[in-house]
Amino acid sequence: MLHYVAKYILNALVMGIVKISDALHEEVRKTSTVMERSINSQAEFWMKVGRIAEQNPTLTYEQIIEREMRSQNVESVRLVNE
Known part of the structure; x- marks a missing residue:
């Protein structure tokens, strides 16, 4: 089964087709x-985080999210001290 991923760019619908399994679509x-x-x-x-992880294999998930938040000037708050 084909599942579709759509993206709006300047009020125009640009659609790309991504074929994924039914099991992955359900997840x-x-x-x-x-x-x-x-x-x-x-x-x-998931695709964005996965792409960044492949390009930066030494980064943890938390480091990837932290970098993305900083790139958008979002301050993260730690709830637990490590």
């Missing part, structure tokens, strides 16, 4: 509900 759907994202947004988030 994206379930996770998107928990994370309160659309299915497309959740898939895009």
Whole structure:
């Protein structure tokens, strides 16, 4: 089954087709509900984080998120001291 990922650019719909398994689509759907994202947004988030992880194999997930937040001038708050 084909699942679609869509992106709006300057009020025009540009659609790319990404073929993923039904099982992975179900995981994206379930996770998107928990994370309160659309299915497309959740898939895009996973793809973006995965791409950064491949390009920077020594970074942890937390480091990737921290860098992305800093790049958008978002201050992260640590709830637990390590």
